[in-house]
Structure formats: C-alpha cells, structure tokens
Amino acid sequence: MPLESGTAGAMEAGYYPRLVCALVVALGCLTVLSGVLQKGELPETWHWWPLVMVSASAVAFAALLDMAGFAITLFVVALLASLAGRLLNIWRAAVLAGVLVMLNIALFIYALGLPLRLWPRI
Amino acid sequence: MHDLISNLAMGFGVALSLQNIGLCFIGCVLGTAIGVLPGIGPLPTVAMLLPFTFALDPTGALIMLAGVFYGAQYGGSTTAILARLPGETSSVVTCLDGYAMALKGQAGTALAIAAIGSVFAGIATTLLIAAAGPPLADVALLFQSADYVAVMLLGLVSAVVMAHGSVLKALLMILLGLLLGTVGTDVASGDYRLTMGLDMLADGLGFVPISMGLFGLAEIMVNLETMAGRTAIAKKVGSLWPSRAVLRQAFPAMLRGTAIGAAFGILPGGGPTIAAFSAYSVEKKVARDPSRFGQGAVEGVAAPEAANNAATQSCFIPMLCLGIPPNALMALMVGAMMVHGIQPGPSIITKQPELFWGMIASMAVGNIILVILNLPLIGIWVKLLQVPYAYLFPAIIVFCAVGTYTVDSSTGDVVLMAIFGVLGYVFRKLDCEPAPLMLGLVLGPLLEENFRRAMVLSDGNAMVFLQRPISLGFLIVAALLLAAVLLPSIRRGRQEAFRE
Amino acid sequence: MLRRHLMLLGAGALAAPSVHAQSFPGAPMTLIVPWPAGGGSDIAMRLIAEAASKQFGVPVVVENRPGAAGAIGHRAIVTARPDGLTFGMFSTAGVAAPYLNANANTIDELEPLAFFGADPSAIQASKASGITSLADFVARARANPGRIKNGNDQPGGASFLAVASYEKMMNFRIQKVPYAGYAPTVQALLAGEVDSATVAIPDTIEYHREGRLKILGVSSPTRHFMAPEIPTFKEQGFDVEVGSWRCVAGPKGIPADRLKRLQDGLLAGMRTEEFATKARTAGFTIQPGDAAVTLARWHADDTLLYGILDEAGLVKARKR
Numbered sequence: 049m050p051l052e053s054g055t056a057g058a059m060e061a062g063y064y065p066r067l068v069c070a071l072v073v074a075l076g077c078l079t080v081l082s083g084v085l086q087k088g089e090l091p092e093t094w095h096w097w098p099l100v101m102v103s104a105s106a107v108a109f110a111a112l113l114d115m116a117g118f119a120i121t122l123f124v125v126a127l128l129a130s131l132a133g134r135l136l137n138i139w140r141a142a143v144l145a146g147v148l149v150m151l152n153i154a155l156f157i158y159a160l161g162l163p164l165r166l167w168p169r170i
Numbered sequence: 171m172h173d174l175i176s177n178l179a180m181g182f183g184v185a186l187s188l189q190n191i192g193l194c195f196i197g198c199v200l201g202t203a204i205g206v207l208p209g210i211g212p213l214p215t216v217a218m219l220l221p222f223t224f225a226l227d228p229t230g231a232l233i234m235l236a237g238v239f240y241g242a243q244y245g246g247s248t249t250a251i252l253a254r255l256p257g258e259t260s261s262v263v264t265c266l267d268g269y270a271m272a273l274k275g276q277a278g279t280a281l282a283i284a285a286i287g288s289v290f291a292g293i294a295t296t297l298l299i300a301a302a303g304p305p306l307a308d309v310a311l312l313f314q315s316a317d318y319v320a321v322m323l324l325g326l327v328s329a330v331v332m333a334h335g336s337v338l339k340a341l342l343m344i345l346l347g348l349l350l351g352t353v354g355t356d357v358a359s360g361d362y363r364l365t366m367g368l369d370m371l372a373d374g375l376g377f378v379p380i381s382m383g384l385f386g387l388a389e390i391m392v393n394l395e396t397m398a399g400r401t402a403i404a405k406k407v408g409s410l411w412p413s414r415a416v417l418r419q420a421f422p423a424m425l426r427g428t429a430i431g432a433a434f435g436i437l438p439g440g441g442p443t444i445a446a447f448s449a450y451s452v453e454k455k456v457a458r459d460p461s462r463f464g465q466g467a468v469e470g471v472a473a474p475e476a477a478n479n480a481a482t483q484s485c486f487i488p489m490l491c492l493g494i495p496p497n498a499l500m501a502l503m504v505g506a507m508m509v510h511g512i513q514p515g516p517s518i519i520t521k522q523p524e525l526f527w528g529m530i531a532s533m534a535v536g537n538i539i540l541v542i543l544n545l546p547l548i549g550i551w552v553k554l555l556q557v558p559y560a561y562l563f564p565a566i567i568v569f570c571a572v573g574t575y576t577v578d579s580s581t582g583d584v585v586l587m588a589i590f591g592v593l594g595y596v597f598r599k600l601d602c603e604p605a606p607l608m609l610g611l612v613l614g615p616l617l618e619e620n621f622r623r624a625m626v627l628s629d630g631n632a633m634v635f636l637q638r639p640i641s642l643g644f645l646i647v648a649a650l651l652l653a654a655v656l657l658p659s660i661r662r663g664r665q666e667a668f669r670e
Numbered sequence: 671m672l673r674r675h676l677m678l679l680g681a682g683a684l685a686a687p688s689v690h691a692q693s694f695p696g697a698p699m700t701l702i703v704p705w706p707a708g709g710g711s712d713i714a715m716r717l718i719a720e721a722a723s724k725q726f727g728v729p730v731v732v733e734n735r736p737g738a739a740g741a742i743g744h745r746a747i748v749t750a751r752p753d754g755l756t757f758g759m760f761s762t763a764g765v766a767a768p769y770l771n772a773n774a775n776t777i778d779e780l781e782p783l784a785f786f787g788a789d790p791s792a793i794q795a796s797k798a799s800g801i802t803s804l805a806d807f808v809a810r811a812r813a814n815p816g817r818i819k820n821g822n823d824q825p826g827g828a829s830f831l832a833v834a835s836y837e838k839m840m841n842f843r844i845q846k847v848p849y850a851g852y853a854p855t856v857q858a859l860l861a862g863e864v865d866s867a868t869v870a871i872p873d874t875i876e877y878h879r880e881g882r883l884k885i886l887g888v889s890s891p892t893r894h895f896m897a898p899e900i901p902t903f904k905e906q907g908f909d910v911e912v913g914s915w916r917c918v919a920g921p922k923g924i925p926a927d928r929l930k931r932l933q934d935g936l937l938a939g940m941r942t943e944e945f946a947t948k949a950r951t952a953g954f955t956i957q958p959g960d961a962a963v964t965l966a967r968w969h970a971d972d973t974l975l976y977g978i979l980d981e982a983g984l985v986k987a988r989k990r
Contacts, residue, residue: 056625056631056632057625057628058626058630059358061356065349065364071345072349075341076342078338079338079339079342082338091600095394099592103591105571106567106591109575110581110582113575114581132391133563135559136561141564145564152569152572156572156576160576162576220716312861313861315858357848358848359770362738362773372741373736493876494860498708503708504708504853509716509951509952510951513873514853515879623848626847627847
C-alpha cells in the first residue's frame with residue numbers, strides 16, 4: 049500500500065519522504081554528472097576479508113545469542129573477529145576470546161546486572 | 171547581584187550537604203561509566219534509577235540524575251577519541267579530530283582538552299543559569315515550529331562546512347541521513363513507513379547501531395587492510411598533559427564553543443548535537459588554516475566538547491525555570507519531580523528555592539568532581555592504546571556487539587550494526603564522510619515534525635518560513651554559510667575544467 | 671502460622687489451587703509500560719509496581735517499551751508467556767489504536783486485570799487567544815469552523831481522542847495540530863503557537879495560576895482535587911464528561927488460579943492507603959476496580975471511540 053502524500057497544508061505520511069527522495073535523486077544526478085565530467089582517481093581497492101569477517105562476527109552474535117547463550121556466543125564472535133585480522137594464530141585467538149568472554153561476563157552480567165542468559169537453553 | 175550571591179550561597183549549602191555530595195558523586199561516576207560504554211546511554215540509565223529516587227527527597231534525586239546526564243557527556247568523548255566510537259550523538263564530532271590526534275600519539279592531550287573544555291563550559295553555563303536563567307527560559311517561548319525548522323536547517327548546513335571533501339557528497343550524505351530518519355512510525359498519522367514489515371523498524375533506525383557500524387566497525391575494517399605490520403594504534407604516547415601552547419590554542423575555541431552550546435541548549439530538540447556540529451564548523455571557518463581540521467586540530471576537540479557540555483547544562487534552563495522539558499531526559503526529571511508532588515511550572519523557583527538553587531550549585535560541584543575523577547583516568551585510557559591492535563580490535567568488536575544489543579535487547583540491532591559497518595566501509599572508499607549522515611539521521615525526525623506542523627499552522631503556505639523574523643534570520647545565516655562553502659568549490663571546479 | 675494455615679484451607683475449599691498456584695508468583699514479575707519513562711503513565715505504573723511487589727512478595731520490574739503510540743508495548747503484553755508473571759499497562763488510546771493502525775492489537779487479545787483510574791480531560795486556552803470562558807471557546811469554534819488551532823497528541827493519543835470527543839459531543843470543529851506528548855503541547859500553548867489544548871490538569875495548573883494560560887474547565891463530574899478553582903463543564907452548562915483511563919492487562923491464557931491471584935493482588939495493592947496517598951501526591955485521580963469493571967470500560971469506550979473516529983474519517987485499518 050503506497051503512502052499517501054496529501055497536500056502542503058495537510059501532509060500525509062508520504063509527503064516528506066518523497067520530498068527528501070526527490071532532493072537525493074537531483075543531487076545524485078549532479079554528482080554522477082560531475083563524476084563523468086571531472087577527472088579523478090579511481091577509488092582505492094577493496095579488501096574483502098576484513099569486510100566479510102568483521103560483519104560476520106557481528107551477525108554471528110545476533111544469530112547465536114538466543115540459542116547458545118552469552119558465553120558461547122561471545123567466544124565465537126571474538127574468534128571470528130580475531131580471524132578478520134589474520135594477525136594471531138588460532139591458539140592465541142582462542143585464548144584472547146576466552147579472556148574477552150570472562151571480562152564481558154564480569155562487566156555486563158555481574159557488574160551491570162543485565163538480564164542475559166549465560167549458557168544455552170537446555 | 172546581592173540576591174544572586176545569597177541564593178547561590180543557599181544553593182551550595184544544599185549541594186554541599188553530605189548526602190547530596192554523595193548522590194552527586196554516585197551520579198557522576200555512573201554517568202562517566204555509561205558514557206564510556208557504547209550502547210547504554212544516559213536515558214535508559216536514568217529510567218532505571220528513577221524508582222530508587224522515589225525514596226529520596228526531590229532535590230537529592232534530581233542532583234543524582236543530573237550527574238548521570240552530564241557525566242555521560244564526559245565519558246562519551248573517551249571512546250570517540252580512543253576508538254572512533256561515538257557513544258552519544260553529541261560526540262560524533264569529537265571522533266573527527268579526537269581520533270586523529272590519538273593516531274598521532276596525542277590521545278592524552280585530546281582527552282585532557284576534552285575534559286578541560288567540558289569543565290570550563292559546565293561551570294560557565296552554570297553561572298549563566300544562576301544569573302539569567304528565567305529571562306533566558308522565555309527565549310524558548312519565542313520559537314515556533316517554523317523557527318525550529320530554520321534552526322535545524324542551519325545545523326545541517328554547518329555539517330557541510332565541517333566536511334573536508336566534496337560539498338556535493340556532504341550534502342548527499344545529509345540527505346541520506348534525513349531519508350534514513352523517515353523510517354519508522356509517522357508521528358502525525360501513526361502509519362508505518364519504509365519499515366519493510368519489520369517490527370524492529372517501527373521505532374525507526376536507532377542511533378547506536380548505526381554509529382557503531384558506520385564509525386566503529388568501518389574503522390576496524392579499514393585499519394585491518396594496512397595493519398599487517400602495525401602493532402598498536404599509537405606507537406608513541408606523547409605527554410599526558412597539554413602544553414601551554416596547546417592550551418593557549420584551545421582556550422578561544424572553548425570560549426566560542428561554550429557560547430554556541432549555551433545558546434543551542436535552550437532550544438528544544440537536538441540541542442547538544444546541533445551545538446557540537448555548529449561549534450566545529452565555526453572553528454573551521456575562523457581558523458587560519460582550515461586544512462588542519464580532520465587531521466588532529468586541537469580546536470576540533472575543544473570547541474565541540476565545550477559546546478556539548480554547555481548545551482547539556484543549559485537545557486536545564488527551560489526545565490527548571492519554566493517546567494518545560496526540552497528533551498526526553500529532562501522529561502524524566504520532570505517525572506521525578508511530579509512523583510514528589512512538584513508540578514512543572516515557573517513557580518518552581520519561588521516555591522522550591524532550595525531545589526532550584528541546590529540543583530544549580532550541584533552542577534558546579536559535579537563538574538569539579540568529574541574533572542577530578544577523569545584526569546587521573548586519562549593515563550589508564552592511554553595505556554589501553556598501547557595494547558597491540560591484534561588484541562585490541564576483537565575486543566572493540568565484541569564490545570560494540572554487546573553494547574548495541576543492550577540498548578533494546580534486540581539482536582536485530584546488531585545485524586543493523588553489521589549492515590551499516592559494510593556501508594561505512596563503502597563510504598570510506600568513496601570518500602563520503604559519515605558525520606553529516608549522522609546529523610541528518612538525528613535531526614531528520616525533528617525537522618519533519620516541525621516542518622509539517624509549521625505547514626499545517628500556515629495552511630500550506632511555505633512563505634511562513636520567510637515571514638517570521640526568527641526563522642528568516644536563521645535561514646539567511648544558513649544561506650550565507652552555504653554560499654561561502656559552495657562558491658570556492660565551484661570556482662575550483664571551473665578552474666580544473668579550464669585546465670583540461 | 672495458624673492463620674496462614676486457615677487461609678490456605680479456605681482458599682483450597684474455594685478454588686482447589688494447584689501446587690503451582692500456592693507458590694505463585696515465586697519469581698520476579700514484569701510490568702510492561704508502552705510509554706517512555708518519566709511520563710504520567712510511567713509514574714502511575716511504577717506506583718502500581720511498588721504496591722504489587724508488596725502484595726506478591728516478589729520484585730515487580732517496570733519495563734518501558736515505548737513506540738508506535740503504545741502499539742509496541744501492547745504487542746509485548748499480548749505475546750508474553752501467559753504464566754501470570756508478565757502483564758502491562760493498557761489505556762484509552764489502546765482501545766482506539768487498532769482502528770488507526772493495522773498492526774495494533776485489539777482488546778479481544780488482552781485479559782483485563784485491574785482498573786487504575788481515569789484522569790479527567792480539560793480544555794486550556796492560550797493567553798494570546800483571548801478566549802475567556804468555555805462558552806466563549808465553543809461560540810468561537812462554532813462561528814469559525816476549523817479556525818481555532820488546538821494542540822493535541824497524534825491521532826489516537828489521549829488528548830487527540832479528547833478533542834475529537836468534544837467536537838462530536840459539543841458540536842463544533844477546530845483544527846487539530848499534533849505534538850509529541852503533553853510537554854511540547856504545553857510549550858506551544860505558552861508560546862501562543864496554538865490557541866487551545868486538551869491536556870490534563872496537573873500538567874497545566876501551575877501555568878494557570880501564574881496567568882500564562884487559562885484552564886477553561888474540567889470535564890469530570892466533580893472538580894479536580896488539585897485545582898478546586900477550575901469549574902467543571904457541567905457547571906458551565908455543558909453536560910460532557912471525557913477522560914482517559916489506565917488499567918492493567920495481561921496476555922490471554924493465564925491459568926485461572928493464577929489469574930485470580932493476580933487480579934486480587936493488584937486490586938488489593940491499589941486499595942491500600944499508602945497507594946492512594948502516593949497517587950494523589952503525583953496528581954492522579956484513582957478509582958481502583960476489578961477485572962469486570964475494566965472489561966466494561968473497554969467495551970463502552972470501544973463503541974464510543976469507534977463512532978468518533980469513524981465520523982472524523984480516521985477509521986483506516988479495520989471496520990467493526
């Protein structure tokens with residue numbers, strides 16, 4: 049169901065988004081035009097590994113938390129995150145993940161008392 | 171004058187009682203802590219504390235809650251400087267030069283300047299409230315919907331000034347922010363807009379997941395590309411205490427920031443955020459060498475930090491003097507008063523002088539507590555930066571995920587953070603800055619609400635924005651500012667075209 | 671000890687409670703408030719949470735789930751596990767919501783628990799408008815339909831429903847300008863941006879006494895205890911009563927024994943002297959009532975509000 053626009057004196061929900069959208073399109077066209085007309089450098093090359101792994105670790109948190117509980121989830125998140133950097137070998141990454149899990153449990157569950165389930169639901 | 175002194179003396183008498191100093195201290199410590207943690211902001215903290223204050227007397231309760239509020243502004247700059255994580259909307263600007271300073275090994279200086287700027291602004295604004303609170307409060311009543319629209323447009327234009335790349339891209343990022351701000355429930359009709367049928371979007375896109383993604387995660391992704399040989403963010407940690415030369419450079423910026431912040435704080439809506447953005451652009455405009463901004467200019471930390479703290483304090487003016495809360499947090503404070511049977515209104519000053527003056531005096535006390543609390547912490551924060559990045563960044567990612575989750579206990583928000591992390595990376599590659607987008611996102615809903623109301627009140631006549639003197643004044647300033655930024659870049663563009 | 675034993679015996683004879691019911695609640699309870707912390711609804715519910723906690727002997731935690739004019743919080747109540755440990759606030763606006771918003775839950779999806787009270791509505795006029803009395807206001811509104819600008823909630827909110835009710839009952843038409851809550855509405859009234867408003871007495875009484883605005887009347891059978899100087903509508907010749915009420919509701923499907931214990935406990939908590947004093951200090955008009963009273967109020971307002979919304983052309987989401 050499309051949102052109605054209404055009139056300037058009695059705007060409906062669709063008026064303002066369309067207004068902003070029209071401005072975005074107009075400025076977007078200008079930007080494209082200036083991009084075509086002016087010479088510039090090409091964007092830097094993309095590095096896919098950190099991009100994918102950092103997002104994957106955040107998504108893992110969302111996917112696992114309800115099922116696996118706080119501790120296991122955080123361990124996986126921290127492990128995936130370390131892998132994004134490829135700076136640590138797997139053992140060091142695991143130790144780091146363990147330490148981070150303990151620190152976060154201490155901070156968020158014990159110090160701040162947030163209602164988070166620590167272990168998986170049985 | 172004599173009245174002022176005797177009133178302040180009474181206020182300090184109240185604020186310096188053992189119980190109230192204790193409550194102020196608890197509030198400040200809590201505020202700093204939640205300011206440092208990404209995610210949990212002052213609003214949910216105050217909401218959680220509210221039931222505990224039922225047992226306290228109203229003055230003590232408000233002193234503690236206020237401490238949480240301005241304490242959070244102190245803490246919020248810490249993660250912005252250390253890890254480019256803006257914990258509060260008003261510390262988005264501090265990320266720019268604060269983090270740049272940290273990369274250059276001046277994290278200690280940046281943190282110290284932020285703290286000094288905050289305490290200076292806090293105490294100056296407290297004195298302003300004491301001396302001229304009631305007449306200033308009436309200024310807020312001069313503003314109508316059309317005028318708020320003009321103020322917000324000025325704020326948005328200031329984000330163009332602060333961007334150091336292409337003006338066109340900055341404008342586009344603002345518009346994108348405004349567009350993202352339209353997601354959620356339409357205020358006027360209650361219709362769900364652009365929510366894609368997702369319940370979690372019914373309340374709009376949250377500030378925390380988006381800023382954690384665009385700033386925090388994107389920064390890590392970019393850092394990791396070149397990180398192979400690097401071990402720590404800052405190889406050397408300069409002196410902790412700013413040199414006299416740096417202080418001399420920062421002081422005028424603090425003064426201007428305080429003035430701007432105090433002015434914007436009185437107005438309802440995005441007070442501290444508009445103030446911080448405007449203060450930054452003013453610094454960039456008055457600076458002899460604007461190209462330093464974004465590369466670690468000390469004024470770029472001092473001015474916005476002073477401005478957001480000044481605005482934080484001055485938004486107490488309409489609340490205390492008129493009983494009108496300019497933002498959600500002040501509304502909580504009014505709620506805390508109503509529980510104790512104090513009705514909001516201008517009579518608070520005459521009927522509850524001890525509450526009014528005690529509260530004001532406690533802000534001065536609180537700012538001093540905060541600076542004593544925070545300066546020694548700087549040494550510890552800076553040590554954190556010496557942890558090798560290989561260990562530091564996974565900690566930041568975990569921190570971001572948990573922090574974002576805690577805001578609404580929503581795993582959807584964490585996915586949103588990941589999406590905006592990827593977007594933030596793309597923006598970086600395309601040289602588009604995320605700060606203007608954040609301002610658009612924060613101000614967008616307020617802009618729309620006031621714009622629509624102004625149009626309803628004028629029966630659809632858009633000339634209303636030019637007919638009201640306040641609105642016209644702000645629009646002229648905004649137009650001049652925009653022209654001042656656009657003209658050089660157009661000229662430059664033409665020169666380049668000719669050269670070819 | 672003996673008394674407790676006797677009570678249990680008595681209860682057993684009446685309802686034969688299961689082992690679970692004897693230990694109910696036995697765990698912390700959650701009270702969902704569909705409005706932000708610090709507002710009138712939040713304060714009212716926190717007082718109830720405190721009273722209920724004393725009755726049940728467990729902590730009652732207030733959880734604010736604001737947004738979408740209450741619809742998000744109501745959804746949280748409807749979808750909560752029906753174990754009697756989670757319940758929440760429901761109000762006038764919630765009855766109207768499903769007609770405006772296809773995603774909002776209806777009263778049929780909720781279990782009434784206890785009635786808190788109804789705050790009478792009032793009409794305030796700005797100083798700039800020069801309106802002197804309720805009769806003057808009504809005369810002006812009738813003479814120039816749609817010219818008086820009234821500050822109120824967004825469609826469906828309490829003060830919006832109030833002004834829509836006045837329009838229908840008192841036969842006039844004014845322009846409804848939406849604001850996000852009472853505080854911005856009051857500010858707009860003080861600034862003279864709108865001519866009138868339809869917010870509650872406690873939010874405006876101090877400004878009335880300072881002469882910054884004028885409360886034209888309160889639409890309840892008796893004068894408001896906080897503002898005895900403000901005449902009722904009826905005293906001024908308009909037999910109109912409009913108010914917005916608050917109550918406590920739970921999800922459908924709570925086991926009968928637990929439901930009974932929950933309803934009784936909430937009502938008993940609200941009937942204590944301590945609760946009455948605290949609620950009065952905070953400015954609430956309370957009329958504690960049981961589940962039957964609550965349900966009757968829902969159905970009465972469902973019919974009334976549907977008529978008002980239908981006439982205003984606001985019934986968008988579902989027809990009755």
